[in-house]
Amino acid sequence: MGAPLLLVLLNAVKSPEDFSAHGPLGLPSGIYLDGIKTFWEAVDFPRKVWNSVLISGLVAVFGVLVSVLNAYALGIGRVRGRMWVLVAFLLATIVPQEALLYPLYIMFKNIGLYDTIWSVVVVFVVVHGAFGTYLLASVFGAFPRELLEAAALDGANRRQILWRVVVPVCRPTLAVLAVFFFIWTWNEFLIPLSFLVSADNQTVQVGIATLQGERIMNVTTISASALLGVLPTLIFFLVFQRTLTRGLTAGAIK
Amino acid sequence: MRSESRKGYWLYLIPGAILLTVIIIVPLAWNVYLSFTRYRGIKPPIWIGLDNWKELFQDADFWASFQHSIVMVVAMVILPTAFGLFLASLLFDLVGRRFNGKIMGLLRAVYYLPQILPIAIAAIVVGWILRPEDGALNDLLKAVGLGGFQHNWLGSPDTALLSIAAVLVWIQIGYPVVVFMSALQRIDPQLYEAAELDGANWFQRFRAITLAGIRPEIFVVVLTCTVAALKVFGPVYALTRGGPGSSTIVPSYYSYTEFFTAQRVGYGATIATALTVVVLAVAIFFVRAQFRLADQEEQ
Numbered sequence A: 001m002g003a004p005l006l007l008v009l010l011n012a013v014k015s016p017e018d019f020s021a022h023g024p025l026g027l028p029s030g031i032y033l034d035g036i037k038t039f040w041e042a043v044d045f046p047r048k049v050w051n052s053v054l055i056s057g058l059v060a061v062f063g064v065l066v067s068v069l070n071a072y073a074l075g076i077g078r079v080r081g082r083m084w085v086l087v088a089f090l091l092a093t094i095v096p097q098e099a100l101l102y103p104l105y106i107m108f109k110n111i112g113l114y115d116t117i118w119s120v121v122v123v124f125v126v127v128h129g130a131f132g133t134y135l136l137a138s139v140f141g142a143f144p145r146e147l148l149e150a151a152a153l154d155g156a157n158r159r160q161i162l163w164r165v166v167v168p169v170c171r172p173t174l175a176v177l178a179v180f181f182f183i184w185t186w187n188e189f190l191i192p193l194s195f196l197v198s199a200d201n202q203t204v205q206v207g208i209a210t211l212q213g214e215r216i217m218n219v220t221t222i223s224a225s226a227l228l229g230v231l232p233t234l235i236f237f238l239v240f241q242r243t244l245t246r247g248l249t250a251g252a253i254k
Numbered sequence B: 001m002r003s004e005s006r007k008g009y010w011l012y013l014i015p016g017a018i019l020l021t022v023i024i025i026v027p028l029a030w031n032v033y034l035s036f037t038r039y040r041g042i043k044p045p046i047w048i049g050l051d052n053w054k055e056l057f058q059d060a061d062f063w064a065s066f067q068h069s070i071v072m073v074v075a076m077v078i079l080p081t082a083f084g085l086f087l088a089s090l091l092f093d094l095v096g097r098r099f100n101g102k103i104m105g106l107l108r109a110v111y112y113l114p115q116i117l118p119i120a121i122a123a124i125v126v127g128w129i130l131r132p133e134d135g136a137l138n139d140l141l142k143a144v145g146l147g148g149f150q151h152n153w154l155g156s157p158d159t160a161l162l163s164i165a166a167v168l169v170w171i172q173i174g175y176p177v178v179v180f181m182s183a184l185q186r187i188d189p190q191l192y193e194a195a196e197l198d199g200a201n202w203f204q205r206f207r208a209i210t211l212a213g214i215r216p217e218i219f220v221v222v223l224t225c226t227v228a229a230l231k232v233f234g235p236v237y238a239l240t241r242g243g244p245g246s247s248t249i250v251p252s253y254y255s256y257t258e259f260f261t262a263q264r265v266g267y268g269a270t271i272a273t274a275l276t277v278v279v280l281a282v283a284i285f286f287v288r289a290q291f292r293l294a295d296q297e298e299q
Helices: A003-012 A016-022 A034-042 A045-076 A082-094 A098-111 A117-141 A145-153 A158-169 A171-187 A190-195 A204-214 A219-252 B002-007 B010-034 B051-057 B060-098 B101-116 B119-129 B136-143 B160-172 B174-184 B189-197 B202-213 B215-231 B234-239 B251-260 B265-298
Strands: none
Touching: A003 A219, A003 B119, A016 A219, A034 A045, A034 A219, A045 A082, A045 A117, A045 A158, A045 A171, A045 A204, A045 A219, A045 B010, A082 A117, A082 B010, A082 B265, A098 A117, A098 A190, A098 B010, A098 B251, A098 B265, A117 A171, A117 A190, A117 B010, A145 A158, A158 A171, A171 A204, A171 A219, A190 A204, A190 B234, A190 B251, A204 A219, A204 B119, A219 B101, A219 B119, B010 B265, B051 B265, B060 B160, B060 B174, B060 B202, B060 B215, B060 B251, B060 B265, B119 B136, B119 B160, B119 B234, B160 B174, B160 B234, B174 B202, B174 B215, B189 B202, B202 B215, B215 B265, B234 B251, B251 B265
């Protein structure tokens, strides 16, 4: 499973001559960093990373916020018809994004959001927030009633109960959701590819994929792009591995 | 008093409901409308009734794209789920009983890694493993004396789709393994011991205890993976762009090119709507099957 990543590392530090002499499996005869440098400059890598971080971070924050608000009404408020509201939200995660693509494209063009990171942010706040609503509604549904009643007896109103009781108690779950949202958004492809057309607004994924399509790069540069593209995800994964796999369990048993 | 206190909670749904309406429901309805129009994105859409739909049913590329979806379902659902069941129960049987949770956690992380690999990166890696001239796979074939099997894996119509499918198996496999492994922890080990004492063989224990115990998770995995397989876009875009010819075209990629390359927005919307119908039908089918099974168990 990890072997392909080793291949990336191996080839990212090879010179093109070395590659053509010994192929992708040979050990590099020296450390060659020009591929990384070429890629870094050609695609303005820091800019792409910043775009990806900003988009994914905003989706993580706003997606969790929207999920919490929805789930508060559905799971704790138990509003009437909540099952149908949930079904409506689930539509957002089930419907193929292609079926939203062109209407959203027209909408964003008309209100000036097209080719800004906000177009992508708002779409994924809704799409991932729908999953969050689904998950949190069942978590909040099992929230200990005594805690809510005790807070109400102490004179807390609904807003205070949400922010001072429910959210603090559920913080681990919310953290897992945020991590999920961040990684999912980081890896999203179709919507960013369609809405972020200028190089300055593109994410890491779109930048790398379009670069590859142009076929102007040699193998070393392409491996370098893969290495740099995977590094942030990898770091994030190592830091949050425990949170992630724990959250997976929470997400799996719906 | 009770209903009065419930009413106020509706307020909390307002932001979410507005967003859902604007970003999902309205565009979805709009897309269905566009499927009945001729529209090239510049002049306003012209209503043409069922023309797009008639064309769709006679479109060889469209049917090919759906046949490819079936290959995607095999690659992203059937093989990973079967493999995942096998691996998870094996790991649980062999590793779980003897080793501590740390090794389990590590294995889990390694299996899950390809899942979070951005598809653009996976495409690059696979791209040169499968390169025609000096790719790792062809080099390997030559090294073990099977040079005759060297091939332009992604570049020829007969192997391109299967190559993508193989990549998807690799990417997908971690998800069922991880989900099933955590599901297995719910099962009481004494059940296995009791069955063993009763003389049940490995397969009997697997069927009666493992499969029955983690059925909810199997349903979730199969449902989410089937939906993902029908919607798959990134790997096709990044690896082959639907080619060579239309040998790796899938519905979502087909609609994307109709929207933005061919500028036939109405027809693209028809493909996207057809895909939506199929995805929703599959989702409803699975959820109903799951409910029916749960009902049977209760009786």
